[in-house]
Amino acid sequence: xxxxxxxxxxSLLTIALRDAREQARDRVLLWATLALVAxxxxxxVTGAIALHGDAATYAAxxxxxxxLGKDAAAIAAPEFYPLKLLRGTIEQIEIMGAVIALVAGxxxxxxxxGRQTLALILTRxxxxxxxxxAKILGGAALAAVAxxxxxxxxxxxxxxxxxxxxxxxxxxxxxxTWAAGVFYLTALFTLGFGLSLxxxxxxxxxxxxxxxxILVVLVAPxxxxxxxxxxxxxxxxxxxxxxxxxxxxxxxxxxAGYESFRNGIEVASVTKHFERFTFAVLGIKDTYTGAPLDxxxxxxxxxxxxxxxxxxxxxxxxxxKPINPDRLTKES
Amino acid sequence: xxxxxxxxxxxxxxxxxxxxxxxLVAFFAAMVLVTAWLGWSATATVNAIYAxxxxxxxxxxxxxxxxxxxxxxxxxxxxxxGVYISLIGAFGAIVIGQHLVExxxxxxxxxxxxxxxxxxxxxxxxxxxxxxxxxxAMMAVAGVIALGTLLTLPSLVVTGPDLGRLALFLLAGxxxxxTFGFLALGAAARLPATAAGLIAATVVWLVITFVLPELTAxxxxxxxxxxxxxxxxxxxxxxxxxxxALLGPVSLAEGFAWLSGxxxxxxxxxxxxxxxxxxxxxxxxxxxxxxxxxxxxxxxxDLNAGGPDA
Numbered sequence: 071x072x073x074x075x076x077x078x079x080x081s082l083l084t085i086a087l088r089d090a091r092e093q094a095r096d097r098v099l100l101w102a103t104l105a106l107v108a109x110x111x112x113x114x115v116t117g118a119i120a121l122h123g124d125a126a127t128y129a130a131x132x133x134x135x136x137x138l139g140k141d142a143a144a145i146a147a148p149e150f151y152p153l154k155l156l157r158g159t160i161e162q163i164e165i166m167g168a169v170i171a172l173v174a175g176x177x178x179x180x181x182x183x184g185r186q187t188l189a190l191i192l193t194r195x196x197x198x199x200x201x202x203x204a205k206i207l208g209g210a211a212l213a214a215v216a217x218x219x220x221x222x223x224x225x226x227x228x229x230x231x232x233x234x235x236x237x238x239x240x241x242x243x244x245x246x247t248w249a250a251g252v253f254y255l256t257a258l259f260t261l262g263f264g265l266s267l268x269x270x271x272x273x274x275x276x277x278x279x280x281x282x283x284i285l286v287v288l289v290a291p292x293x294x295x296x297x298x299x300x301x302x303x304x305x306x307x308x309x310x311x312x313x314x315x316x317x318x319x320x321x322x323x324x325x326a327g328y329e330s331f332r333n334g335i336e337v338a339s340v341t342k343h344f345e346r347f348t349f350a351v352l353g354i355k356d357t358y359t360g361a362p363l364d365x366x367x368x369x370x371x372x373x374x375x376x377x378x379x380x381x382x383x384x385x386x387x388x389x390x391k392p393i394n395p396d397r398l399t400k401e402s
Numbered sequence: 403x404x405x406x407x408x409x410x411x412x413x414x415x416x417x418x419x420x421x422x423x424x425x426l427v428a429f430f431a432a433m434v435l436v437t438a439w440l441g442w443s444a445t446a447t448v449n450a451i452y453a454x455x456x457x458x459x460x461x462x463x464x465x466x467x468x469x470x471x472x473x474x475x476x477x478x479x480x481x482x483x484g485v486y487i488s489l490i491g492a493f494g495a496i497v498i499g500q501h502l503v504e505x506x507x508x509x510x511x512x513x514x515x516x517x518x519x520x521x522x523x524x525x526x527x528x529x530x531x532x533x534x535x536x537x538x539a540m541m542a543v544a545g546v547i548a549l550g551t552l553l554t555l556p557s558l559v560v561t562g563p564d565l566g567r568l569a570l571f572l573l574a575g576x577x578x579x580x581t582f583g584f585l586a587l588g589a590a591a592r593l594p595a596t597a598a599g600l601i602a603a604t605v606v607w608l609v610i611t612f613v614l615p616e617l618t619a620x621x622x623x624x625x626x627x628x629x630x631x632x633x634x635x636x637x638x639x640x641x642x643x644x645x646x647a648l649l650g651p652v653s654l655a656e657g658f659a660w661l662s663g664x665x666x667x668x669x670x671x672x673x674x675x676x677x678x679x680x681x682x683x684x685x686x687x688x689x690x691x692x693x694x695x696x697x698x699x700x701x702x703x704d705l706n707a708g709g710p711d712a
Contacts, residue, residue: 105605120620162612169604292489292628312459
């Protein structure tokens with residue numbers, strides 16, 4: 071009786087909404103999101119305190135120079151851009167947000183396997199890929215809500231600690247950060263979900279997902295970061311040698327092969343693309359501070375495209391790989 | 403053979419058959435293998451940059467400062483090893499700790515163990531002994547690989563005292579990862595839900611690695627896992643000095659990074675550890691406390707719970 075069959079889109083929406091609702095009711099994820107808000111707030115406040123300290127040091131040094139009758143222009147004033155204070159927040163989303171997304175993906179698979187409901191769903195006239203797509207859509211909705219909560223909370227806190235309200239342009243930059251973050255977290259949710267669905271036991275899937283997280287989110291960017299000659303010496307090698315900028319560029323040109331290799335390791339990580347895009351959009355990276363948004367987007371669309379294609383590719387793999395009915399039970 | 407030893411041997415045999423544990427250990431070994439090359443390659447690049455810069459400064463008639471890395475100790479090429487121990491090693495120990503309880507619970511063998519002629523204390527001791535042995539094996543693998551790569555890298559002269567410092571560093575690494583392994587073992591014993599122990603211990607590890615350094619020294623997460631940038635002085639603000647004094651002893655990741663810098667010879671001159679408690683003492687206390695937690699939780703483990711139908 072075809073009239074009793076729900077449409078494919080109706081089934082997708084039902085599963086996605088049910089999943090998002092169930093995960094939203096789950097206290098573990100609620101507490102995890104609140105922990106991410108707290109970590110982001112800690113980053114913001116400590117960054118603001120450090121900046122305040124820099125400003126006080128500058129004011130004292132400037133007063134001393136003026137008292138000695140010298141030119142205060144000899145020392146550079148610390149620059150204040152409120153969005154730069156979000157550096158720690160972005161890094162916490164990169165790392166802790168990724169863990170939460172992996173755990174959410176694991177729980178989305180483990181819950182169905184544990185209750186044997188997956189076997190029941192698959193007896194319905196629903197393609198396997200549609201079931202996977204519905205789960206990923208539910209995860210994306212969850213990531214969107216959780217990330218919006220984090221960014222709204224830090225945006226409000228930013229106004230409080232900096233005393234400067236965010237303008238329309240700043241809100242637009244935060245919205246772009248949110249969109250990139252949703253792609254990033256959805257990709258990690260998909261990874262956690264796929265591995266927990268396919269592995270012999272969901273816990274093994276979660277362990278594999280965590281191992282990949284360490285490799286992709288922490289180790290690959292860390293290798294690139296520590297291979298940077300400027301990170302080998304406290305304060306930076308060029309700063310310690312007092313070499314002018316033009317000469318720095320000439321010397322760096324002689325190490326183009328090394329730099330390409332180092333950069334290659336960094337860009338193999340999806341996390342680095344998320345970081346480069348958001349650091350540019352928010353003006354955290356000095357070369358993009360105060361730059362117009364259209365210029366930033368023109369230069370950084372490659373990173374956004376990588377994020378999009380990575381999420382799409384990972385989603386495609388999860389949707390195309392058939393679900394093995396022999397592994398539907400929790401501990402099989 | 404004592405009951406604790408029998409249980410420990412059985413648990414270790416189970417660990418050796420678990421693919422996820424073996425993959426993590428292999429991943430750890432691979433990263434130890436590349437760490438010396440990474441350090442050597444980066445140091446060689448800075449030396450080459452220094453040679454170029456010195457030529458320019460001499461030509462311009464400017465004073466040439468000393469090479470910032472020429473005085474580095476040979477063990478400093480292993481500076482990334484501390485980071486990989488605190489990331490992959492600690493996570494590996496967490497997985498091992500939770501596996502020691504969860505594997506029996508999932509397989510439904512806890513009631514069988516409970517029906518055997520074992521005291522509760524023996525069960526706890528057996529699990530803890532297996533964990534301590536497994537983490538010691540991980541560090542032994544790291545030591546052998548690190549020593550092998552040190553001896554094969556050109557222009558490095560490793561002396562007897564250097565080897566002593568490397569051994570002490572590996573001992574500190576073992577204490578660090580075993581602390582997290584004990585936490586995971588205790589959490590898995592306390593929390594019967596699947597993977598709850600793994601997630602709980604991972605959350606503690608995340609807070610210690612990425613949140614506490616922000617409070618004590620405004621170190622963002624990526625700076626916290628860079629062996630050089632993590633060794634930064636406490637910012638000159640009252641709040642950071644206060645947090646540093648209060649949280650320094652529990653900020654184990656920073657304490658271990660300081661010990662790594664000190665033992666491997668890349669600690670910036672005059673850099674004091676966070677807080678008043680020396681990191682070696684803080685790490686020892688953390689190991690003992692986490693061991694007591696694991697012992698208490700494993701002694702009270704419900705031996706009738708679990709199984710494939712639970």
